[in-house]
Amino acid sequence: xRVLGIETTCDETAVAIVASRIGxxxxxxxxxEVMSQIAQHAAYGGVVPEIAARAHIDVLDRxxxxxxxxxxxxISGLDAIAASAGPxxxxxxxVGLTAAKxxxxxxxxxFIAVNHLEAHALTGRLTERLDFPYLAxxxxxxxxxxxxxxxVDDYRRLGSTVDDAAGEAFxxxxxxxxxxxxxxxxxxxxxEAGDERRFDFPRPMFGRxxxxxxxxxxxxxxxxxIARIGTPTERDIADLAASFQxxxxxxxxxxxxxxxxxxxxxxxxxxxxxxxxxxxxxxxIRRALTRLCAETGLRFVMPPPALCSDNGAVVAWAGxxxxxxxxxxxxxxxxxxxxxxxxxxxxxxxxxx
Numbered sequence: 281x282r283v284l285g286i287e288t289t290c291d292e293t294a295v296a297i298v299a300s301r302i303g304x305x306x307x308x309x310x311x312x313e314v315m316s317q318i319a320q321h322a323a324y325g326g327v328v329p330e331i332a333a334r335a336h337i338d339v340l341d342r343x344x345x346x347x348x349x350x351x352x353x354x355i356s357g358l359d360a361i362a363a364s365a366g367p368x369x370x371x372x373x374x375v376g377l378t379a380a381k382x383x384x385x386x387x388x389x390x391f392i393a394v395n396h397l398e399a400h401a402l403t404g405r406l407t408e409r410l411d412f413p414y415l416a417x418x419x420x421x422x423x424x425x426x427x428x429x430x431x432v433d434d435y436r437r438l439g440s441t442v443d444d445a446a447g448e449a450f451x452x453x454x455x456x457x458x459x460x461x462x463x464x465x466x467x468x469x470x471x472e473a474g475d476e477r478r479f480d481f482p483r484p485m486f487g488r489x490x491x492x493x494x495x496x497x498x499x500x501x502x503x504x505x506i507a508r509i510g511t512p513t514e515r516d517i518a519d520l521a522a523s524f525q526x527x528x529x530x531x532x533x534x535x536x537x538x539x540x541x542x543x544x545x546x547x548x549x550x551x552x553x554x555x556x557x558x559x560x561x562x563x564x565i566r567r568a569l570t571r572l573c574a575e576t577g578l579r580f581v582m583p584p585p586a587l588c589s590d591n592g593a594v595v596a597w598a599g600x601x602x603x604x605x606x607x608x609x610x611x612x613x614x615x616x617x618x619x620x621x622x623x624x625x626x627x628x629x630x631x632x633x
Contacts, residue, residue, distance in 0.1 A: 285596025289368025362599025439491025474522030
C-alpha cells in the first residue's frame with residue numbers, strides 16, 4: 281500500500297509518500313519533502329500563525345507535485361490520502377486538510393484524518409519492527425506526555441505536562457539567553473561548551489507519584505538567575521544552557537521511570553520505549569534514555585532526528601496504519617486545533633475540538 285501524507289499543523293509544510301513492506305516489517309519512505317519556515321518567523325522569535333498559514337498555501341501544491349515525482353508515481357498509484365487534522369494551529373491545519381480532501385475527491389481515493397500526536401507515537405513502527413504495546417514519550421513545542429500505545433487508535437495517557445511543554449521551555453530559555461530562533465537546537469549547541477553543575481536548577485515533579493511533568497518553575501528559575509547575573513557572558517550563557525538542559529534531562533528520565541511503573545500496574549511490560557516530537561532529536565535526552573533502557577533491559581526505539589520533527593512521512597505512515605485497519609474518514613471531517621490522543625481525555629474535551 282502507498283499513502284501520501286500532508287503535514288501543516290505548525291511551521292513546516294511537509295508532504296511524503298510511504299509504502300508498506302511485505303510482512304509488515306516497517307515501511308519504506310518513497311519521498312519526504314519538507315519546507316521549513318524558519319526564515320519567515322525568525323524576526324518574531326516564534327511562530328506567527330497567520331504567516332505560517334500563508335506560507336503553507338504558497339508551497340503546498342509544489343511539494344505535493346515534488347513528492348509524487350520523486351516517488352515515481354502519479355496520483356492514481358496511491359491507495360489513500362492522509363493529512364494531519366490536529367492538534368495545532370487552526371489556519372495551517374485547514375490548508376493541509378483542505379488540500380488532502382481535494383486530492384482524495386478528485387482521485388477517488390480514501391481520505392484519512394490523522395492525529396498529529398498519533399503520527400509521532402507510531403513512528404517507531406515505521407523505522408523498525410515493533411509490536412504493541414509500548415510506551416511513547418511525546419516531547420515537542422506543544423506537547424509533553426507519556427502514552428501507553430496499546431494499538432492503532434488505542435492509547436492511554438499516563439502523564440502530561442501541567443504547564444509548559446518541553447519544547448516551549450527550550451524556546452523560552454533560548455530567548456532569555458539571546459539565542460536565535462529556533463531555540464531548542466541553539467540551547468543544545470550552547471550547552472555542549474557549558475558546565476551543567478554550575479547552576480543548581482530545580483527538577484520539578486522529580487520523585488513524585490504519577491508521571492506528570494511541570495517545567496514552568498524551571499523556566500522561572502533560569503530567568504531569575506539571568507536577572508541576578510545581569511548581562512551574561514558567553515561562558516555564563518553556555519553554563520546556563522547546560523544546567524537547564526541537565527535539569528530537563530533529569531526530569532524526563534525520572535518521569536519515564538514513573539511511567540514504566542504505571543504501565544506495569546496497568547497489566548504488563550511494554551515492548552519498548554519510543555521517543556517522538558521535535559525535542560526527541562535532542563542528543564542529551566537520547567543518551568540519557570539510552571542509559572535508562574540499558575539499565576532496565578527495555579528496548580529503546582529512536583527514530584532519526586528528521587522523523588522526530590514535523591514531517592509528512594510520519595503522517596503518511598499513521599495513515600497507512602489506519603487504512604490497513606479500515607479506519608478512513610468522510611470528507612466533512614473538521615479540523616481540530618485541540619485533539620487529545622487518548623479516549624478518556626477526548627471525552628473531557630468533547631465539543632471543543
